[in-house]
Amino acid sequence: xxxxxxxxxxxxxxxxxxxxxxxxxxxxxxxxxxxxxxxxxxxxxxxxxxxxxxxxxxxxxxxxxxxxxxxxxxxxxxxxxxxxxxxxxxxxxxxxxxxxxxxxxxxxxxxxxxxxxxxxxxxxxxxxxxxxxxxxxxxxxxxxxxxxxxxxxxxxxxx
Amino acid sequence: xxxxxxxxxxxxxxxxxxxxxxxxxxxxxxxxxxxxxxxxxxxxxxxxxxxxxxxxxxxxxxxxxxxxxxxxxxxxxxxxxxxxxxxxxxxxxxxxxxxxxxxxxxxxxxxxxxxxxxxxxxxxxxxxxxxxxxxxxxxxxxxxxxxxxxxxxxxxxxxxxxxxxxxxxxxxxxxxxxxxxxxxxxxxxxxxxxxxxxxxxxxxxxxxxxxxxxxxxxxxxxxxxxxxxxxxxxxxxxxxxxxxxxxxxxxxxxxxxxxxxxxxxxxxxxxxxxxxxxxxxxxxxxxxxxxxxxxxxxxxxxxxxxxxxxxxxxxxxxxxxxxxxxxxxxxxxxxxxxxxxxxxxxxxxxxxxxxxxxxxxxxxxxxxxxxxxxxxxxxxxxxxxxxxxxxxxxxxxxxxxxxxxxxxxxxxxxxxxxxxxxxxxxxxxxxxxxxxxxxxxxxxxxxxxxxxxxxxxxxxxxxxxxxxxxxxxxxxxxxxxxxxxxxxxxxxxxxxxxxxxxxxxxxxxxxxxxxxxxxxxxxxxxxxxxxxxxxxxxx
Numbered sequence: 001x002x003x004x005x006x007x008x009x010x011x012x013x014x015x016x017x018x019x020x021x022x023x024x025x026x027x028x029x030x031x032x033x034x035x036x037x038x039x040x041x042x043x044x045x046x047x048x049x050x051x052x053x054x055x056x057x058x059x060x061x062x063x064x065x066x067x068x069x070x071x072x073x074x075x076x077x078x079x080x081x082x083x084x085x086x087x088x089x090x091x092x093x094x095x096x097x098x099x100x101x102x103x104x105x106x107x108x109x110x111x112x113x114x115x116x117x118x119x120x121x122x123x124x125x126x127x128x129x130x131x132x133x134x135x136x137x138x139x140x141x142x143x144x145x146x147x148x149x150x151x152x153x154x155x156x157x158x159x
Numbered sequence: 160x161x162x163x164x165x166x167x168x169x170x171x172x173x174x175x176x177x178x179x180x181x182x183x184x185x186x187x188x189x190x191x192x193x194x195x196x197x198x199x200x201x202x203x204x205x206x207x208x209x210x211x212x213x214x215x216x217x218x219x220x221x222x223x224x225x226x227x228x229x230x231x232x233x234x235x236x237x238x239x240x241x242x243x244x245x246x247x248x249x250x251x252x253x254x255x256x257x258x259x260x261x262x263x264x265x266x267x268x269x270x271x272x273x274x275x276x277x278x279x280x281x282x283x284x285x286x287x288x289x290x291x292x293x294x295x296x297x298x299x300x301x302x303x304x305x306x307x308x309x310x311x312x313x314x315x316x317x318x319x320x321x322x323x324x325x326x327x328x329x330x331x332x333x334x335x336x337x338x339x340x341x342x343x344x345x346x347x348x349x350x351x352x353x354x355x356x357x358x359x360x361x362x363x364x365x366x367x368x369x370x371x372x373x374x375x376x377x378x379x380x381x382x383x384x385x386x387x388x389x390x391x392x393x394x395x396x397x398x399x400x401x402x403x404x405x406x407x408x409x410x411x412x413x414x415x416x417x418x419x420x421x422x423x424x425x426x427x428x429x430x431x432x433x434x435x436x437x438x439x440x441x442x443x444x445x446x447x448x449x450x451x452x453x454x455x456x457x458x459x460x461x462x463x464x465x466x467x468x469x470x471x472x473x474x475x476x477x478x479x480x481x482x483x484x485x486x487x488x489x490x491x492x493x494x495x496x497x498x499x500x501x502x503x504x505x506x507x508x509x510x511x512x513x514x515x516x517x518x519x520x521x522x523x524x525x526x527x528x529x530x531x532x533x534x535x536x537x538x539x540x541x542x543x544x545x546x547x548x549x550x551x552x553x554x555x556x557x558x559x560x561x562x563x564x565x566x567x568x569x570x571x572x573x574x575x576x577x578x579x580x581x582x583x584x585x586x587x588x589x590x591x592x593x594x595x596x597x598x599x600x601x602x603x604x605x606x607x608x609x610x611x612x613x614x615x616x617x618x619x620x621x622x623x624x625x626x627x628x629x630x631x632x633x634x635x636x637x638x639x640x641x642x643x644x645x646x647x648x649x650x651x652x653x654x655x656x657x658x659x660x661x662x663x664x665x666x667x668x669x670x671x672x673x674x675x676x677x678x679x680x681x682x683x684x685x686x687x688x689x690x691x692x693x694x695x696x697x698x
Contacts, residue, residue, distance in 0.1 A: 013686055015350035024347060032375050035415075035462075039382065044397065044412060046389070047382030054336055054378055061340045065273045065348045134270040136681040 005078035006148060006158060010141065012068035012132045021062050029055050071132050075120075077148050079158065082120060084127045095127040100155045106142040118142050120149070188283075191275035192680060193260045194577075196282050200257025201570070203285060205646060207249030210293070212639055214242035219601075219635035221618050222628050235618035236304035237296070243307035247424065248331040249289050251558065254566045255427040256281075256338045259366050261577065263342060265671040265678060266360045268351025268687040273344040281337035288330035295320035295327075306616065308417065309384065311398035311409040315391045322392075325384045332377045339373035342366055351670075353689035357448060360669050364451050365430030368458040372419045372426070375462065380416040383409065407472050414465035422461040424558060426454060428525075428565030429496055432518045434669070435572050436500050439515035440507030441666045446499040453492035453499075460489045470541045479538045486536035493529055497522065512664070513587035517568030520560055520595045528556030531606065549609025555602045560595070567594075567645065574649065575663045579677030580656030586648050593641035600634025668694075 016024070036051030076083040082097040102122040109116055118138050119126045130141050150156040181189070190196050217238045221229050230238065260278065264271055272278045295302040300318015303309075309324075317324065346359070346367050359367075386397040387409075396402025398409040429450075437444045444450065466474055466482040474482075500522055509515070531553040535541050544550060567590075575581050604627035609615075613624045620628065659676040673691055674682050 013352065014348050015352075015354070016348040021347070028371070028374060031371075032378065035375055036378055036382075039379065039412065042408070044382060044386065044408070046385045046397075047379050047412070050378035050381040050385075054340075054374060057336070058340050058343070058374070061274055061277070061344045062348075065344045068348075134681060136270065 004158075005076050008075040008077075008141070008144070009072065010075075010130055010133065011072040014066065014069040016062075016066065018066060018069075021066055025055075025059060025062055028058060068132055073129055075129060075145070077145075077158065079155070082149060084120060084129060086127070086129075095125070097122045097125070097127070099149060101152055102149050103152045104142055104145045104149055106139065118145075120145065122152075190279055190282075191271070193264050193272045193275070193278065194678065194680065194682075196272075196275075196278050197257045197260030197262075198577075199282050200253045200260060203282070204250050204254035204257060204566075207245050207253065207289065208642070211242050211245030211250055212642065214238045214245065215635065216639055218242065219632040222620070223632040224629065225620050225622050225625055227619055230618065232618045233301055233304055236306075236616060237302035239616055240303045240306050241292070241296070244292060244303075244328075245289070246558075247307065247420070248328075248335075249285070251424050251562050251566070252331075252335060253285060255366070255369070255424075256335075256342075258362075258427065258431070258566070258569055258573075259338070259342055262573065262671060263345060263363055263366060264349070265674060265682055266363050266669055267346065267349060267354050268670050268683050268692060269345060269349035270681060270683050272341050273349050274341050277337055278341050281334045281341065284330050284334040284337075288327045288334065291323050291330070292327040295323050298323065308410075308413055309387065310413070311387055311390065311406050315387055315398075322388065325388045328384050329381060332381050335373050336377050339370035339377075342370045343374070346370075351683065351686040351692060353692040354670075357451065358692065360430070361433035361444070361447070361450055361454075362427065362430035365426045365428075365433075365454050368454050369423050369426045372423050372458055372461065376416045376419040376423070379412055380420075383412045383416065407469075410469050410472060411465070414468045415462070417468065418465045419458075419461040421554075421557070422457060424562045425525075426458065428521065428562050429454060431565045431569040431572070432500060432521055433496075435514045435518040435568055436503050436522075438572075438664050438667045439510050439512060439518075440504045441509075442503055442507040443668075444499065445502035445505075446495070449495055450499055453495040456492040457489060460485060460492070464489065467536055467541070470538050471545045483536055483538050487533060490529070490533055497526055497529075512571075513582075513584060513591055514568045514572035514664075516588065516591040516595075517564045517571060520591065521564045521568065524556055524560030524564070524595075524598070528553055528558075528561055531556065544609060546614055547609035548605040548613045548615055551615050552602050552605035552609060555605070559602065560598050564594070567591075570645075570649070572664075573671070574652055575659035576671060576674070576676050576678055578653045579659055580652050581659050581663075582648050582652035582656055586644060586651075590641065590644040590648060593644070594638060597634045597638035597641060601631055601638050602634070604628075604631045604634075 032051050032055060033048075036048045039045075039047040070087075070089045072087045074083075074085045076085075077099065080099055082099050082102055084095045084097070086093045086095075097120055102120055105119050105121060107117040107119065115131070116135060116138060117128055118130050118141060119128050121127070129145075130138050133141065148156065148158060186195060187199060190199065217230060218235065221227075221235055260272065263269075298319040300320060303314065303317050303320050303324045305314035305317060315321070346363060350359070386395070389395040390397055390399055390404070396404040398404045398406045400406060433444055433450055464482055464486045466478060467486045470479055470482070511519075531549070535544055535550065535553060571582070571587055608624055608627050608631070611624065613620055661675045662672045663676060664672075670683075670687055670692065671678070673687065673694075
């Protein structure tokens with residue numbers, strides 16, 4: 001009898017909702033551009049482009065940080081197969097690997113500025129998982145996946 | 160992450176396994192780890208303290224006795240200007256950003272700052288900015304000598320240093336804004352589950368409000384100095400009366416930035432003191448929520464008090480009344496804070512380790528600075544005090560035993576967490592007592608000098624001011640010398656010392672104390688549990 005499939009769901013932690021971010025950004029714009037607008041109305045217009053630039057930067061920073069919440073991955077490991085579902089917004093990509101022939105690789109970066117990459121691969125195909133995790137989290141996930149998937153030509157018993 | 164494990168397993172590694180901690184110079188140049196960047200900010204800040212402090216020593220040496228001793232008036236004024244710029248933008252602000260980098264991710268259960276590469280950039284702008292500013296000492300016309308307030312039209316007459324100074328200030332501002340945006344996004348979006356806003360440590364709260372002040376105030380400074388530049392080089396007359404401009408308007412916009420800037424320097428200090436006092440009183444902080452609201456009130460009020468710096472420019476009576484009353488209003492939330500810190504200590508089981516000594520020093524001496532600030536808020540009194548050494552004494556009481564003592568207290572509080580060793584308590588206490596005594600010898604007599612009418616920013620003075628100037632200078636030299644203990648204690652602690660436990664101080668609360676000492680290079684890889692957060696947030 002097949003063991004129950006194991007599901008690992010990974011998603012970045014985001015404490016700010018999109019609505020919260022919009023409200024927050026709107027409020028900050030109101031304050032900062034309000035000050036700069038008042039200055040501009042007094043003839044001190046050079047304050048305005050700096051405030052505008054700053055708000056653009058804040059918007060970018062929030063967007064980059066919030067983009068995390070649109071990413072999630074579900075790794076389902078059953079006796080025969082490994083199913084990796086990667087979701088980015090409404091887009092969902094599914095990749096299936098045969099568990100017996102799959103392996104987990106943690107690729108260390110060539111440059112120290114870059115993060116490591118965790119991939120599941122078999123038969124020349126590969127799928128990166130946990131690219132939004134921190135190094136520590138990624139190593140933890142790699143260790144867990146390796147225990148469940150094993151090396152090539154191995155199928156460890158699923159507890 | 161829903162689940163993961165750390166048990167060793169047969170992961171296929173494509174390169175040699177390493178500890179993911181880069182080594183050598185690249186670790187620092189390419190740093191994206193919040194702890195590395197925090198360390199760089201703190202080291203940079205220490206260096207700026209040294210340079211800014213040496214400028215102060217030149218000032219105090221010149222003022223040791225009447226007459227011209229060491230430097231000409233131009234260089235003297237350059238020293239006062241450079242001292243202020245280095246201390247404000249180079250020492251105190253980067254020290255707070257360094258502490259924010261080290262502590263905020265650990266305190267909110269985040270693995271790092273939200274935007275690590277932006278974090279790297281915001282730090283590395285600073286050395287270039289201050290090298291440029293320092294180089295102005297060697298250009299024709301000398302370093303800027305118009306004061307850190309850069310009042311037009313005086314400042315526009317600066318020699319070759321003028322565009323260099325403006326560019327350096329732009330870079331400092333850009334660095335501050337990048338740092339502030341990173342702090343805001345980190346606090347808003349990277350808090351661990353269960354770390355609600357009203358569970359955040361007060362250091363995080365005060366930094367969040369500080370970051371908002373930076374965002375609102377910095378574009379005003381950038382705009383102001385850009386207008387100086389265009390007035391000088393492009394024929395505009397924003398601040399030149401000859402072309403229909405208004406020099407007083409520069410003062411308005413400078414102080415619209417400048418007064419919130421004062422709170423940018425001091426609000427994180429409130430956060431630090433709010434962390435230290437409960438730990439060494441062995442009691443929860445009295446009135447956590449009121450502290451948050453008081454900080455927010457101070458932040459808001461800081462934007463509607465700027466003209467108290469300009470009472471003598473002849474602003475209308477209604478304006479004088481408004482700015483006098485709004486300034487005095489700041490005493491209310493500040494008083495709430497002082498009351499809450501005192502109430503936290505009341506019936507507490509107090510002990511006086513170095514962080515607590517610095518926090519108490521802050522409490523007493525910042526309050527002295529606050530009271531002299533109240534005196535300056537009174538329009539009729541300000542007419543007498545304005546431009547005198549009384550003002551110098553006031554803001555130095557707020558910034559040295561205020562902000563600087565809080566920074567030192569913070570370093571003594573969290574140093575064992577950072578490097579894993581306890582430091583030499585006896586030496587650290589010596590550091591406190593020498594600093595506390597000599598900072599008063601240095602600055603308290605300046606109240607008397609100001610009340611007796613000695614103007615600020617003068618290299619020579621009438622003989623009647625000699626005695627207190629000598630006392631003040633001696634205090635300054637002793638204070639400066641005693642600061643060499645600080646890097647020695649830190650260096651000694653990094654190299655050796657009794658191993659620190661995870662909690663370090665028995666009554667410390669907060670997520671950072673749940674981590675081992677020294678804090679791991681990557682902390683909170685696994686987010687802290689809600690139970691842990693609840694335990695840490697025992698306000």
